[in-house]
Amino acid sequence: MCHHSGADSWQRGGMRIPRGAWMAASIVLASCGTSSVELGQADADSATTVAPAPTASPTTSTTSTTEPASSTTSTSTTSSTTSSTTSTSSTTTVAVSGLVLDDEGVPVNGQTDGVLITPTGWITPVLGTTSTGWRVWTPCGNEAELQDGRLIEGADIVLDPGHGGSAEPGAVGPGGLREADLNLEVALRVRDRLVGAGYSVIMTRQTDVRLPIVTRGEIGQALDPIAFISIHHNAGTDSPSTEPGTEMWHQIESSDSKRLAGLLYEEALSALSGYDASWVSLEDAGAMSRPNREGTDYYGVLRRPGPVTSVLAEFAYVSNASEEQLLGQTEVQDALADAVLRAVDRFVETDDPGSGFTLDPIFRGYGPSGAGRTDDCTDPRLQ
Numbered sequence: 001m002c003h004h005s006g007a008d009s010w011q012r013g014g015m016r017i018p019r020g021a022w023m024a025a026s027i028v029l030a031s032c033g034t035s036s037v038e039l040g041q042a043d044a045d046s047a048t049t050v051a052p053a054p055t056a057s058p059t060t061s062t063t064s065t066t067e068p069a070s071s072t073t074s075t076s077t078t079s080s081t082t083s084s085t086t087s088t089s090s091t092t093t094v095a096v097s098g099l100v101l102d103d104e105g106v107p108v109n110g111q112t113d114g115v116l117i118t119p120t121g122w123i124t125p126v127l128g129t130t131s132t133g134w135r136v137w138t139p140c141g142n143e144a145e146l147q148d149g150r151l152i153e154g155a156d157i158v159l160d161p162g163h164g165g166s167a168e169p170g171a172v173g174p175g176g177l178r179e180a181d182l183n184l185e186v187a188l189r190v191r192d193r194l195v196g197a198g199y200s201v202i203m204t205r206q207t208d209v210r211l212p213i214v215t216r217g218e219i220g221q222a223l224d225p226i227a228f229i230s231i232h233h234n235a236g237t238d239s240p241s242t243e244p245g246t247e248m249w250h251q252i253e254s255s256d257s258k259r260l261a262g263l264l265y266e267e268a269l270s271a272l273s274g275y276d277a278s279w280v281s282l283e284d285a286g287a288m289s290r291p292n293r294e295g296t297d298y299y300g301v302l303r304r305p306g307p308v309t310s311v312l313a314e315f316a317y318v319s320n321a322s323e324e325q326l327l328g329q330t331e332v333q334d335a336l337a338d339a340v341l342r343a344v345d346r347f348v349e350t351d352d353p354g355s356g357f358t359l360d361p362i363f364r365g366y367g368p369s370g371a372g373r374t375d376d377c378t379d380p381r382l383q
Contacts, residue, residue: 098127098135098143106214106373107141109304112222115202116149118382123202125215125222126151137222139215140377148383155223156199157344158308160230160301161187165210167376171235173324179233180208182318182327187231189337197341212374217304226348227260228310229340230301233327235319237282244272244323245281248356249312251302252289256309260347261287262354267339267346268315269356275332278322286358293366313340 100108112125116134124136124146133147163170163180170179184205191201202223204216220228234247246269250261265287290298297303302310315336316323326332346352 099137099141104373107137107218109214109217110221110306112137112218114151114153115219115222116146116151118146118149120381120383121206122380122382123204123219124149124382125218136382137215137218138379138382139209139211140379141212141214141374142379144379144382146383152202152223154200155202155225157194157201158204158220158223158225158228159187159191159194159201160204160216160220160228162230162232162301164205164208168210171233171318173318174321175324175328177318177324177328179235179318182233182333183231184208186315186333186336189333190229190231190340193337193341194344197345199344210377212377213300214304214374216301217306220305220308220310225308227344228301228305228308229264230310230312232312232314233316233318234314235317237280237317238320239280239282241279241281241285243281244269244277244279244316245285246272246316247282247285247314248287249299249302249314250287250289251297251310252291252295254309257302257311258287258289258357259352259354260309260343261311262357263343263346263352264311264313264340264354265356266354267343268313268336271335271339272316272332274335275326277326278320280317280320280323282362284358284361286356287354288358288361290361290364298366 100111102108112127114126116124116126116136118124118136122139124138124144127135127137127143129135130145133145134149134151136144136146136149138144161180161183163178163183165180168180170183172178184207187203188206191203194201202219202225204219205211216230234245237245246265248261248265248268251257292298292303299312301312316327318324318327
């Protein structure tokens with residue numbers, strides 16, 4: 001079986017691999033069972049699958065994820081398309097005896113290795129194998145046994161479009177633009193840029209569905225990528241500013257996370273500053289960290305991916321009418337995607353430290369974030 005680990009294809013033991021050799025490795029992985037979720041159609045055509053390929057990404061938008069995914073085609077510059085399957089096997093949901101849970105009944109992150117893309121398009125971290133298939137971590141944090149799917153052992157980048165589904169729209173602009181929809185639009189464009197540059201990419205969601213933070217974080221850990229980037233847009237201030245209030249949140253204990261946040265801040269701020277808008281911002285906008293009561297990372301999308309280099313991007317304020325109008329334009333979404341690609345390239349290829357670091361951020365409180373609760377979550381049909 002071919003093995004692909006994004007981290008291994010980039011740097012080990014402090015040795016940086018030249019871009020040319022690293023991109024060649026990305027091309028080789030097309031013959032090692034990659035999915036059209038990761039790469040374009042040309043690569044997907046040559047991929048070796050361990051089971052029928054997924055029919056689609058999930059398409060439900062309800063609070064629970066009970067509806068089966070319908071067949072869709074992704075809008076991608078790399079012509080990513082879906083493929084069909086004739087599998088009729090059913091999912092066996094297993095009691096959580098195999099999953100380690102915390103005191104709140106939430107699965108503990110770090111239990112899986114690789115992901116299985118199910119025939120219905122869901123990304124499920126792999127807990128282990130059975131005589132006929134795999135034990136997986138379901139979208140709602142349960143355990144299930146699957147007989148069909150496509151095994152992905154690693155990815156260079158995991159993109160996490162924040163929020164999703166009717167119950168988690170995120171911030172909503174004065175004109176009705178939902179943050180969840182905007183996050184997804186930008187993430188899809190980022191994916192296309194990264195794939196076009198030779199990176200392998202997995203997205204935690206590709207349509208408007210709810211996915212608990214604990215599962216998003218586990219997908220990140222299971223794939224051991226170069227970076228996990230959670231894409232968001234902000235709300236909460238109306239203080240006028242002469243420049244965008246871009247915020248990049250990094251992990252407290254990770255110098256790589258801090259550096260990537262600084263690079264993303266530079267590139268995103270530069271991209272947005274080229275547009276005319278009535279910007280709003282908090283006075284400490286920049287690249288920064290936020291602790292919880294225990295002194296670890298406040299945000300679940302930084303805490304739950306664990307050792308994986310992770311950044312939470314808050315590009316601009318969708319709650320501000322002027323910025324909402326700007327962010328709704330495809331030209332601006334494309335500019336943000338280009339900015340992320342530049343930042344990732346610099347993170348991989350150079351020693352640039354990044355900038356815009358806020359050393360003493362405003363205290364924002366200790367409210368709940370990223371608890372990972374899977375309450376009111378019903379697992380979808382996985383195959």
